[in-house]
Structure formats: C-alpha cells, structure tokens
Amino acid sequence: MQTYQHYINGAYVDPAQGQWFDSHDPYRGEVWAQMPRGTAADVDAAVAAAKAALDGPYGDLTASARGKLMRRLGDLVAENADRLAEIEVRDNGKLLSEMAGQMRYHPEWWYYFAGLADKVEGSVIPIDKPNHLAFTRHEPVGVVGAITAWNSPLLFVAWKCAPAIAAGCTVVIKPSEFTSASTLEYAALVKEAGFPDGVFNVVAGMGAEAGAALVDHPDVAKITFTGSDKTGAMIYSQAAKHIKRVSLELGGKSPNVIFDDANLDAACAGAVSGIFAATGQTCIAGSRLLVQNSVRDAVEAKMVEIARTAKIGDPMKAETNIGPVTTAPQYAKIREYIGVAESEGAKLLFGGGTPQGPEIQGGQFVEPTIFTGVLNSMRIAQEEVFGPVLSIIGFEDEDEAVEIGNDIAFGLAAGVWTQNIGRAVRMSERLKAGTVWVNTYRAVSYMMPFGGVKRSGIGRESGVEAIREYLSTKSVWINTSDEAPGNPFVMR
Numbered sequence: 001m002q003t004y005q006h007y008i009n010g011a012y013v014d015p016a017q018g019q020w021f022d023s024h025d026p027y028r029g030e031v032w033a034q035m036p037r038g039t040a041a042d043v044d045a046a047v048a049a050a051k052a053a054l055d056g057p058y059g060d061l062t063a064s065a066r067g068k069l070m071r072r073l074g075d076l077v078a079e080n081a082d083r084l085a086e087i088e089v090r091d092n093g094k095l096l097s098e099m100a101g102q103m104r105y106h107p108e109w110w111y112y113f114a115g116l117a118d119k120v121e122g123s124v125i126p127i128d129k130p131n132h133l134a135f136t137r138h139e140p141v142g143v144v145g146a147i148t149a150w151n152s153p154l155l156f157v158a159w160k161c162a163p164a165i166a167a168g169c170t171v172v173i174k175p176s177e178f179t180s181a182s183t184l185e186y187a188a189l190v191k192e193a194g195f196p197d198g199v200f201n202v203v204a205g206m207g208a209e210a211g212a213a214l215v216d217h218p219d220v221a222k223i224t225f226t227g228s229d230k231t232g233a234m235i236y237s238q239a240a241k242h243i244k245r246v247s248l249e250l251g252g253k254s255p256n257v258i259f260d261d262a263n264l265d266a267a268c269a270g271a272v273s274g275i276f277a278a279t280g281q282t283c284i285a286g287s288r289l290l291v292q293n294s295v296r297d298a299v300e301a302k303m304v305e306i307a308r309t310a311k312i313g314d315p316m317k318a319e320t321n322i323g324p325v326t327t328a329p330q331y332a333k334i335r336e337y338i339g340v341a342e343s344e345g346a347k348l349l350f351g352g353g354t355p356q357g358p359e360i361q362g363g364q365f366v367e368p369t370i371f372t373g374v375l376n377s378m379r380i381a382q383e384e385v386f387g388p389v390l391s392i393i394g395f396e397d398e399d400e401a402v403e404i405g406n407d408i409a410f411g412l413a414a415g416v417w418t419q420n421i422g423r424a425v426r427m428s429e430r431l432k433a434g435t436v437w438v439n440t441y442r443a444v445s446y447m448m449p450f451g452g453v454k455r456s457g458i459g460r461e462s463g464v465e466a467i468r469e470y471l472s473t474k475s476v477w478i479n480t481s482d483e484a485p486g487n488p489f490v491m492r
C-alpha cells in the first residue's frame with residue numbers, strides 16, 4: 001500500500017490535518033493507495049507558494065527561459081510515459097492501450113506551448129489621439145487553480161498547465177479524489193525539470209473541501225475546471241463572488257449523425273469509438289447516435305455485432321476493448337440510467353447487464369448497451385450517462401437531423417458521417433457544438449481548440465487561443481508631448 005503526500009512549494013508534505021483517504025483500483029475492486037485529504041490550510045500553503053513564486057525571481061524569468069523548462073518537462077514526461085500511464089490505469093481502470101497512447105502524446109502540449117511562450121506579443125495601436133504612444137501587453141493573470149476530473153487526469157494537467165505556465169502563471173492543482181496518484185507523481189518530474197519551488201503545486205482531497213477552498217481563495221485569480229455541469233455551475237457562481245476568471249470544460253450529450261450515403265463500416269467504427277471506447281467515460285461521448293431511417297436496420301445490425309465481439313476485461317491487457325467503470329457512484333448511475341431507459345419505453349437492442357467471464361470478478365463492469373427507438377425527449381437522450389450506453393434515434397432528412405442534434409442543453413461535440421461534401425459543410429455549420437468531426441470521431445490535438453458551447457462550458461483548451469485564457473491585456477498610454485494637458489475636467 002502506497003501513501004501519498006501533497007506537493008507544495010517544491011516538496012512532498014503531509015496534509016495539515018493529518019488525514020488520508022483510500023484510492024481504489026476499479027478493476028480489482030481493492031484499495032491500493034492512501035491519498036492526502038487536503039483542507040483549506042493545505043490550499044492556503046499551496047496558494048501562498050504559488051504567489052511567492054510569481055512575486056519572486058520566477059516572475060522575472062524571460063518567456064524563453066520558461067519555454068526551456070517546459071521543453072525539459074516534456075522530455076521527462078516522454079521518458080516516464082508508460083509508468084505514468086500504468087498509474088492512471090490503476091486509479092481509473094481505463095485501458096492501458098488508451099492511457100499509454102495519451103501519455104506518449106502528452107509531451108506535445110508542453111513542446112507546443114513552450115514554443116508559444118515567447119511569442120505572446122502585444123500590439124502598437126495607431127492611436128487616434130495625437131502625441132501618444134499606445135500599446136498593449138499581455139500579462140499573466142496570476143495564480144491559477146486547476147480542478148480536474150477522473151477520466152484523463154494527466155491529459156487535463158497538460159491542457160491546463162502548459163498554456164498557464166507558458167503565459168507566466170503559477171498553478172495549484174486539485175485532482176479528482178478518485179485519481180490523485182498520477183498528478184502527485186507528475187509533480188516530481190516538474191521538480192526534476194528545474195521549475196522553481198511554488199510554480200506547480202498539487203493538493204489532493206475532496207471537491208467540497210480542497211476544491212471549494214481553491215475556488216474561494218482570494219489570491220487565486222482564475223479557476224480552470226474540468227468536470228460535470230452541475231459542479232461547474234456551482235464553481236461558476238462561487239467564483240462570481242470574487243469576480244474571478246473561470247474556464248469550464250463540462251459534460252456533453254453529443255449527436256453522432258449517420259446519413260444513408262455514409263461509408264457504414266467507417267461510421268459504425270466511429271460510433272463505437274464515440275460510445276464504447278473508454279467505457280463511454282468521455283465528455284465527448286457520441287451518446288446519441290442519429291441514424292437516417294433508410295439505413296437504421298443495417299447500422300443497428302453492425303453495432304450489435306461490434307458490441308457482441310468486444311473483449312471486456314483487464315484494462316492492462318492489450319487485447320481488451322472495454323474495461324471497468326471507474327467509480328462506484330458512476331457505476332450505480334449507469335445502472336440507474338439503463339433502468340430509466342427501459343421504463344421510458346426505449347427498446348434494449350443489446351447488453352444492459354453485467355458481463356460474465358474469468359476477468360470480470362471484482363470490477364464494476366457494464367455490458368456495452370444499445371437502446372433503439374429512443375425519442376430525443378427521453379431522459380436517456382437528454383442527460384449525460386457517462387458510460388457505455390448508446391441511444392439510437394432515427395431521422396428522415398438533414399433538417400430533422402439538425403433539429404434533433406441541437407435539441408439538447410449541451411454543445412461539446414458532434415459527429416457527421418456522409419460522403420456528400422456539401423452536406424458535410426452544411427452540417428458542420430448548423431450543429432451547435434464546440435467541435436464537429438466529419439467522417440472521424442474523438443480526434444484531439446494540442447493544436448486544435450477544444451471546448452463547448454451552451455451547458456458544455458466556457459473557454460477553450462489547446463491551440464493558440466488557449467493561452468489567452470491565462471492572460472490579461474494591459475493598455476499602456478504614453479503621452480509624448482511636453483505640453484501641459486488641456487482641460488482636465490473632460491475626457492481626452
């Protein structure tokens with residue numbers, strides 16, 4: 001059994017109140033580590049360290065020097081990718097094949113934003129007032145509080161911290177209480193990369209304790225959050241009390257739309273990657289599969305065939321397709337939604353139960369589950385399940401697909417499967433979502449902005465625009481004339 005500590009001001013330290021909590025291996029159903037239970041006192045210490053780093057010599061470091069540290073961190077993450085991926089799998093039960101891929105790709109965020117760090121340029125404004133030099137500077141917002149979810153803990157660390165540190169901010173991270181280990185281990189690499197103490201801090205603990213204390217802290221200038229819309233709304237209103245900047249990466253109920261002119265094999269593979277990959281535990285899950293009625297039978301048959309042959313079991317094994325559900329509450333929620341769908345009159349096409357087999361004992365497993373005959377008004381179509389549960393909804397034509405696709409509170413992502421280029425462009429314009437994939441699904445890149453509209457969130461991660469989330473624009477006016485100002489009682 002491993003016992004972890006917070007990482008504050010460049011050192012691993014015990015929690016102020018001397019309390020730890022269990023971290024479970026969702027596959028084996030066992031406790032495998034003890035995590036420090038952070039409280040306001042730990043958050044105070046971490047924020048003080050982050051503020052002191054900003055106010056000290058680190059704050060004066062050039063952007064190019066910060067970029068060098070970031071590149072070094074990227075190299076260290078690359079060297080440790082497989083080890084970190086295994087820690088993530090132990091904590092969240094996602095497939096090692098997925099998490100190892102994520103971790104090997106992860107350094108790209110550090111390299112990309114390291115390159116951007118010294119290209120944050122202000123502008124000289126050709127100002128309309130004579131005898132003035134007017135220009136803008138983009139300054140770091142200050143200490144950033146980053147609160148992350150359990151499904152891809154370190155990916156979120158990179159998405160948030162790489163642009164924040166490139167912008168010149170310092171960070172305090174509160175990882176999910178279900179998956180704190182990888183972020184705490186990661187801190188050692190930040191130290192090894194040579195970042196000064198206080199730039200990167202990790203306080204583990206419960207949302208309502210350590211998380212809430214971070215949001216409420218007067219010296220935290222900005223909160224960047226990944227999690228559910230319910231918690232996001234709470235954080236947004238709490239941050240509003242301090243007029244604090246916030247970015248929110250929240251949930252989704254994304255439509256994945258298959259037209260009858262699509263390559264149906266590719267479309268069904270995309271539908272699977274949208275809902276059964278990661279056991280459906282992704283914010284971008286294509287949980288509403290909108291299928292043109294003329295090809296519904298064919299699509300349903302293919303989807304059932306893929307679900308039937310998917311290998312369910314040990315997430316560490318390369319041949320496994322579907323692993324366990326990460327948390328006990330999440331498992332209970334998925335089971336509840338399967339019951340809700342049945343009681344609403346959706347037709348169970350496949351799954352719904354607990355899979356059997358030698359690799360299943362102990363874990364929280366759900367069969368890949370497909371409902372058809374779903375109406376978009378049903379709860380199973382409107383609410384985020386965050387599990388391997390697909391709702392198939394039929395449609396007649398493009399207008400109806402758009403109407404159903406957009407008839408939802410969320411707007412994180414959408415998929416479109418068609419061979420018709422005009423239709424592909426029209427659909428990408430008409431669907432209200434932060435990302436639209438055409439003839440692909442679940443592709444992400446450090447270069448491409450990611451985020452939601454409507455209840456899926458505010459702000460963007462990745463891509464050039466992500467750095468702006470951590471910058472504040474200052475306008476500087478310099479009067480170049482030696483003459484006394486005119487009437488001081490009127491605006492110039």
Ligand code: NAD
Nearest residue numbers: 148149150175176207208211212227228231249250251283
């Ligand atoms: P969650 O909202 O339960 O928790 C997220 C984080 O918020 C955790 O670290 C938790 O401890 C913290 N938290 C909880 N209450 C808090 C409070 N009062 N104050 C401050 N922090 C608090 O979400 P989850 O179950 O960890 O993750 C699943 C959700 O995340 C899903 O809705 C999913 O769609 C969403 N998600 C979104 C994205 C995205 O990029 N848009 C990515 C992954 C997951």
